[in-house]
Amino acid sequence: MPIYEYTCSRCQHTCELxxxxxxxxxxxxxxxxxxxxxxxxxxxxxxxxxxxxxxxxGCGRPxxxxxxxxxxxx
Numbered sequence: 001m002p003i004y005e006y007t008c009s010r011c012q013h014t015c016e017l018x019x020x021x022x023x024x025x026x027x028x029x030x031x032x033x034x035x036x037x038x039x040x041x042x043x044x045x046x047x048x049x050x051x052x053x054x055x056x057x058g059c060g061r062p063x064x065x066x067x068x069x070x071x072x073x074x
């Protein structure tokens with residue numbers, strides 16, 4: 001069962017949710033079902049296999065690291 005990242009359209013809370021089957025995701029902060037699925041980077045091993053690429057932790061700009069990147073103009 002995959003874990004997805006969502007942002008609530010009502011309260012702007014960002015969260016990760018485990019969704020089973022055809023479940024409708026619900027915001028844990030306000031209870032809204034108005035969630036937008038975010039594009040996320042799959043987890044990769046921190047060590048061991050040198051053949052898998054890894055993503056750096058943010059670009060160094062102030063908005064990076066909290067789920068929003070300043071480079072995308074958002």
